[in-house]
Amino acid sequence: MSKRWQYKVVELKGSFLGLQAPAIEEKLAQLGAQGWELVSAVPHGMAVRLYLKKEQ
Template identity: 80%
Template sequence: MSKRWQYKIVELKPAFLGLRASVIEEKLVQLGAQGWELVSVTPNGVAVRLYLKKEQ
């Protein structure tokens, strides 16, 4: 039986002082705890888009 995936795109926008690596890491830890797996990261202007998936 083939796997079925759920997908999620999260956009992280910079705060007043920019987008710190610690902010991205904290968000990834939260999403990982929910079962999401990071697939890709792309810049979107000054923001960053995280593309994630998890098995249904």
């Protein structure tokens, strides 16, 4: 049987100083605790989009 996945896109917005690594790490830790796995992170202007998946 093949795996079934759920997908989630989260956009983290930075300030005029940009987006700091600790803020990204904190969000990733929260999402990881919920079972989400980071697939990709893509810069988007002053933000970063996180693409995640977890098995259903």
